[in-house]
Amino acid sequence: MKFHLAINLERMSPETDMREVRDHTLEMVKMADAAGFEIAWAAEHHALEMTIAPNPFQILTWWGEHAKNIRLGIGVVNAAYWHPINLAGEAAMLDLLSDGRLEFGIGSGAYQREFDRMKPGLDQRDSWRYMQEMLPVVLKLWEGDYAHDGEFWQFPTATSCPKPVQQKVPVWVAARAPITFDYAVEHDCDILSWPLTMPLSEVQTYRRRLDEAVDKAGKPYKGTWAVMRHSAVYETEDDRKAAMGSIRHVLGQFGNLMMKKGEVINGFPEQVPLEELDGNARVDPEMLEENLMFGTPDQVVEKLKAHEAVGADAFVYYASMGMDMAQQKRSLQLFIDKVMPEFAEKEMAHAG
Template identity: 80%
Template sequence: MKFHLAINLERMTPDVDMHEVRDHTLEMVKMADAAGFEIAWAAEHHAMEMTIAPNPFQILTWWGEHAKNIRLGVGVVNAAYWHPINLAGEAAFLDLISDGRLEFGIGSGAYQREFDRMKPGLDQRDSWRYMQEMLPVVQKLWEGDYEHNGEFWQFPTATSCPKPVQKDVPVWVAARAPITFDYAVENNCNIMSWPLTMPMSEAETYRERLDASIAKNGGKYDGRWAMMRHACVYETEADRQNAIDSIRVQLSQFGNLLMKSGEVVNGFPEQVPLDSLEGNARVDPEMLEQNLMFGSPEQVVEKLKPYEALGVDAFIYYASMGLDMAQQKRSLQLFIDKVLPAFEQKDAA
C-alpha cells in the first residue's frame, strides 16, 4: 500500500498569519517527499479560509519546485467551474514544468454554497454531468485538434497548449456514489474515496460498489483505488485531546458549508455550537477517534491493516483538520518514523 498526503492552506481564525500557513504547508509536503510519499494532493475551493485553494495547479507548481520527487495530485478540480480548453492547458503546463508528475483528479464538488457563487443555478447534485462531459474533452484536447459540441460546452477546433509530457496522464475520479464508480471503471480512471467521519463499514460499502462496477464492466479494470481519512498520530494525552477537539470544531464549520446552516464572514464559516452536536455520530468524540486515523503509532498501524486487506492501493493521509501547525508536524513525523516502516517491511518482503 502506498501513502499520499492531502493538505490545505488552512486558517480557522483571522489571527493566524497567512505567511505561517504558507510556509507550514510547504514544510509538510517536503517532509512527505523526503519520506517517500507517492503523491501530494491539493484541492480546489473558493472564498473559504479553511481551504484556501483558488487554483490547485498554482499550488502544485509551487510545491513541485521545492519537493522534487513526489507526484503532484489535483484533488480534485471542479469540472463545472472550468472551460475545457483552459483546464486542459493548465493541467498540461503543470505536467510540463514538473517533468511529468501530474496526477489529474476531477470531481463534482461538495458545497452548494460554493456553487451558488461559482456556478449560480447549478444544483451540486447535478454537477456530475459536467464532470462526465469534461473529462473526455480534456483528454482529446491533450491529443491534438478537437471540435466540441456538447451539452455544456461548445467550441470550434482547438487543442491544448502545451501538451502533457506524459503519454498517459493518470486520471483520478472522486467517487462515493454508484454512478460515479460506474463511470470511473468504464473509463479506467483511478478512484479516490473519502468516507468522511463514517465507520469502516462505509469504506466496505465503497469496495462493494467498486466490485459491482467492475462486474458490470466485464471484470475489466486496471485502475487504482485510494482512500482518504483525517489522520493524527499522537503519544501524549494532550495531543490526543487536542486532535479530537480540533476535528470537532472543523466539522462544525464543514456542516455549515455543506448544509448552508450558518453565515460565512470574510471566508470564515460560523461554527455550529458544539453542545448542539452532542450525540451526533458524526462528531461524537469516541466515534471520531474510532473511525478516523487517530491514535498512537501502534494503533494507527493496526487501523491501516483493514484498508490494505480491503484492497486499498493507497492511503491518503489528510492532514488538514483545524489542528495547530506544530502538532500537525509532530503527527506526520510520528507517522513517518513509526507507522510507515511497518508497511515498508511488508513491501520489501
C-alpha cells in the same frame, strides 16, 4: 500500500499569518517527499479560509519546485467551474513544469454555498454531469485538434497548449456514489474515496460498489483505489485531546457549509453549535477516534491494515483539520517514523 498526503492552506482565524500557513504547508509536503510519499494532493475551493485553493495548479507548481520526487495530485478540480480548453492547458502546463508528475483528479464539488457563487443555478447534486462531459473533452484536447458540441460546452477546433509531458496522464475520479464508480471503471480512471467520518463499514461499501462496477463493465480493473482519512498520530494525552478538539471544531464549520446553517464571515465559516450536532456521527468523540486515522502509532498501523484488507491500494493522510502547525508536524513525523516502516517491510517481503 502506498501513502499520499492531502493538505490545505488552512487558516482557522484572522490572527494567523497567511505567510506562516504558506510556509507550513510547504514544509509538510517536503517532509512527505523525503519520506517517500507517492502523491501530494491539493484541492480546489473558493472564498473559504479553511481551504485556500483558488487554483490547485498554482499550488502544485510551487510545491513541485521545492519537492522534487513526489507526484502532484489535483484533489480534485471542480469541472463545473472551468472551460475545457482552460482546464486542459492549466493541467498540461503543470505536467510540463514538473517534468511529468501530474495526477489529474476531477470531481463534482461539495458545497452548495460554493456553487451558488461560482456556478449560480446549478444544484451540486447535478454537477456530476459536468464532470462526465468534461473529462473526455480534456483528454481529446491533450491529443490534438478537437471541436466540441456538447450540452454544457461548445467550441470550434482547438487544442491544449502545451501538451502533457506524460504519454498517459493518470486520471482520478472522486467516487462515493455507484454511478461514479461505474464511470471510473468504464473509463479506466483511478479512484479517490473519502468516507468522511463514517466507520470502516463505509469503506467496505465503497469496495462493494467498485467490485460491482467491475462486474458490470465486464473487464478487469487495473486502476488504483485510494482512501482518504483525517489523520492524527499522537503519543501524549495532550496531543490526543488537542486533535479531538481540533477535528470537532472543523466538523462544526463543515456542518455549516454542508447544511447551510450558519454564515461565512470574511471567508471564515461560523461553527454550527456542537449541541446541534451531538448524537450525530460527525462529532461524537468516541466514534471519531475509532473511525478516523487517529491514535498511537500502533493503533494507526492496525487501522491501516484493516483498510488494506478491504482492498485499498493507497492511503491518503489528510493533514488539514485545524490542529496547530507544530502538532501537525509531530503527527506526520510519527507517521513517517513509526507507521510507514511497518508497511515498507511488507512491500520488501512481497518484492523478495
